[in-house]
Amino acid sequence: MAAPAATPRAAAPSGRRRTAIPGAIGPTGLGIATLWLSVIVLLPLAAVTAKAFSGGLPGFIDAIDAPAARAALAVTVGTSLVVALINVVMGTLVAWVLVRDDFPGKSLVNALIDLPFALPTIVASIVLLSLYGPDSPVGIHLNATRPALVIALLFVTLPFVVRSVQPVLLELDRDVEEAAASLGASNGLILRRIVLPTLAPAILSGAGLAFTRAIGEYGSVVLIGGGIPRKTEVASQYIQKQIEIDRFVNGAAVSVVLLLIAFFTLLVLRTLGSRAARREASAG
Amino acid sequence: MIVARNTRLTLRAIALAYLGILVALPIGVILVRTFGDGFVAFWDQVTTPAAISALSLSLLIVAIVVPVNVVFGIVTALALARGRFRGRGLLEAVVDLPFAVSPIVVGVSLILLWGSAGWFGFIEDFGINVIFALPGMVLATIFVTLPFVVREVEPVLHEIGEEQEQAAATLGATRWQTFWRITLPAIRWGLTYGVVLTIARSLGEFGAVIMVSSGVAGDSQTLTLLVHSRYIDDHNTFGAYAASTLLMILAITALLLMTVLDRRKAAA
Numbered sequence: 001m002a003a004p005a006a007t008p009r010a011a012a013p014s015g016r017r018r019t020a021i022p023g024a025i026g027p028t029g030l031g032i033a034t035l036w037l038s039v040i041v042l043l044p045l046a047a048v049t050a051k052a053f054s055g056g057l058p059g060f061i062d063a064i065d066a067p068a069a070r071a072a073l074a075v076t077v078g079t080s081l082v083v084a085l086i087n088v089v090m091g092t093l094v095a096w097v098l099v100r101d102d103f104p105g106k107s108l109v110n111a112l113i114d115l116p117f118a119l120p121t122i123v124a125s126i127v128l129l130s131l132y133g134p135d136s137p138v139g140i141h142l143n144a145t146r147p148a149l150v151i152a153l154l155f156v157t158l159p160f161v162v163r164s165v166q167p168v169l170l171e172l173d174r175d176v177e178e179a180a181a182s183l184g185a186s187n188g189l190i191l192r193r194i195v196l197p198t199l200a201p202a203i204l205s206g207a208g209l210a211f212t213r214a215i216g217e218y219g220s221v222v223l224i225g226g227g228i229p230r231k232t233e234v235a236s237q238y239i240q241k242q243i244e245i246d247r248f249v250n251g252a253a254v255s256v257v258l259l260l261i262a263f264f265t266l267l268v269l270r271t272l273g274s275r276a277a278r279r280e281a282s283a284g
Numbered sequence: 285m286i287v288a289r290n291t292r293l294t295l296r297a298i299a300l301a302y303l304g305i306l307v308a309l310p311i312g313v314i315l316v317r318t319f320g321d322g323f324v325a326f327w328d329q330v331t332t333p334a335a336i337s338a339l340s341l342s343l344l345i346v347a348i349v350v351p352v353n354v355v356f357g358i359v360t361a362l363a364l365a366r367g368r369f370r371g372r373g374l375l376e377a378v379v380d381l382p383f384a385v386s387p388i389v390v391g392v393s394l395i396l397l398w399g400s401a402g403w404f405g406f407i408e409d410f411g412i413n414v415i416f417a418l419p420g421m422v423l424a425t426i427f428v429t430l431p432f433v434v435r436e437v438e439p440v441l442h443e444i445g446e447e448q449e450q451a452a453a454t455l456g457a458t459r460w461q462t463f464w465r466i467t468l469p470a471i472r473w474g475l476t477y478g479v480v481l482t483i484a485r486s487l488g489e490f491g492a493v494i495m496v497s498s499g500v501a502g503d504s505q506t507l508t509l510l511v512h513s514r515y516i517d518d519h520n521t522f523g524a525y526a527a528s529t530l531l532m533i534l535a536i537t538a539l540l541l542m543t544v545l546d547r548r549k550a551a552a
Contacts, residue, residue: 033360044393097299118535120488216386218491236388262384
C-alpha cells in the first residue's frame with residue numbers, strides 16, 4: 001500500500017515518508033522491536049552457540065560424540081519420530097471424527113484436545129505417573145521405560161496434528177469427492193487420490209511441530225521417564241545434568257544439536273508447505 | 285465420500301478410546317486421588333506456607349511478564365504489520381523461534397548470558413543477580429511467552445488495514461490518539477487472547493524456570509517447581525497431586541476463557 005498524498009503527510013507529526021502513516025511504528029518502533037527480540041531471544045541463543053564451539057569444531061564434535069550424549073540424542077530422536085508417526089495416524093483419525101462425524105458430547109471432546117496444550121508439562125508428568133507409575137490403580141508400571149516416554153510425548157503433542165488437519169478438513173470441497181463418487185470411484189480411491197493429498201501439507205506441518213516439540217520436551221518426561229542414561233534419558237535431561245555439574249561445553253553442544261534439528265525440521269516443513277501451496281494454487 | 289455406518293462407528297470408537305485412555309483417564313485418576321479424601325485434605329495441601337509462597341511467586345512472575353509482553357508485543361506486531369522494511373521474514377522467524385527451543389535450552393542460554401561466568405556476568409559486580417533470582421525466572425518466562433501476543437495481534441492488524449488510521453491522520457489525530465482510539469480497540473480481542481495464552485504458559489512453565497531458579501522452598505519456587513519438589517524431594521505424592529490439580533484448574537479456566545474469546549474474536 002502506497003503512502004497517502006500530501007494532505008495526510010502535512011497532518012502527520014513527522015516529515016519522513018515511512019512515518020507518515022499514523023499508528024504505524026516508524027523506525028524507532030522497529031528499532032525497539034529489534035532490540036527487544038535480540039536481547040530476549042537472539043543474544044541468549046548466541047551465547048549457547050558460542051559456548052558450544054568454544055573449543056572449536058573438534059571440541060564440539062567431542063562433546064556430542066560422548067557415549068552418553070549420543071545415546072540421549074538417539075533416544076530423543078527415536079522416540080520423537082515414533083511419536084510423530086503415531087500422531088500422523090491418530091491425529092488425522094481424530095480430526096476426521098471431529099469434523100465428519102457427529103455425536104453427543106462432541107464439543108466437549110473437541111475442547112479436550114487443547115488440554116495438553118494448556119497443561120503445565122510437570123502436571124502432565126504427574127498425571128501420567130499416577131496412572132502408569134508405581135501407584136497405578138490398574139497395575140501398569142511403566143515408569144522408567146521407553147513406552148512411558150512415548151505415552152508422555154503423545155500426551156503433550158496431541159493437539160498439533162489434530163488442530164492442523166481440522167481446518168483443512170472443514171474447508172475441503174465435498175463437491176470433488178461427490179463428483180469422483182458419481183464417476184464410480186471407491187472410498188479408498190477417493191481417500192488416496194483426493195482427500196489425503198489435500199490433507200498432506202497440514203498433516204506434515206502438524207507432525208513436524210509435534211516432532212520439534214517432542215525432541216525438546218522436559219517437564220512431562222522428567223518424572224515418568226526416570227532419566228536412566230542410555231535407556232530413557234532424553235537430550236534435555238542430559239543437558240540439564242551436564243549444566244548441573246558445570247560441564248557447560250557439553251550442555252551447550254547438545255543444546256545446539258537440538259536447535260539445529262528443530263530448525264532443520266521447520267525449514268523442511270516450510271519449504272514443503274510453500275511448494276504444496278504453489279501446486280494447489282496452480283492446479284486451481 | 286459416503287462412509288459406511290459401521291466404518292464411521294468404528295472410527296469414532298477408536299478416536300474416543302484413544303482420547304479417553306491418553307487424556308481423560310489419567311486426569312480422572314488424578315482428580316479422584318486428589319479429592320478422594322475430601323476437599324479439606326486438598327485445601328490443606330494448597331494452603332501450606334510453601335504452597336502460598338509458590339502461588340505468590342507464580343502470580344508475581346505473571347504480573348511482570350504480561351505487561352512487558354503486551355507493550356513489546358504490540359510494538360513488534362505493529363512493526364511487522366505496518367512497517368516497510370527488508371528482513372521482515374527474518375523478524376517473523378525470530379518471533380517464532382521460542383516455539384522451537386527446548387525449555388532446558390532456554391535455561392542454559394540464560395545461564396550462559398547472565399550467569400556469573402556469562403557474557404553479562406559483570407552485572408553481578410553491581411549487586412544485580414539475574415540467575416538463581418527473580419530476574420532470571422522472569423527472563424526465562426518472557427522468552428517462552430514472547431510469540432503469543434505478537435502472533436495474535438499481528439493478523440488482526442493485517443485484517444483491519446490502515447484505512448481507519450489514515451483517515452484519523454487526515455482529521456489531524458496524533459499518532460498516540462490514533463493508536464489509543466483506533467488501533468487498540470480494534471486489536472483488543474486478539475490482544476486479550478494473547479494475554480490469556482501468556483498467563484497460561486507463564487503459570488505452567490517448568491523446564492526453563494527450574495534451570496534458573498535456586499529452588500529454595502518458600503522462596504524461589506513457583507507452583508510448577510513446588511509440584512516437582514514435593515514429588516522428588518519430599519516424597520509427598522498427595523501434596524504433588526494437590527498442587528497439580530490446582531494448576532490444572534487454572535489451566536482449564538484459561539482454556540474456557542480462550543474458547544469464549546475465540547468466539548468473540550471470530551465475531552469481531
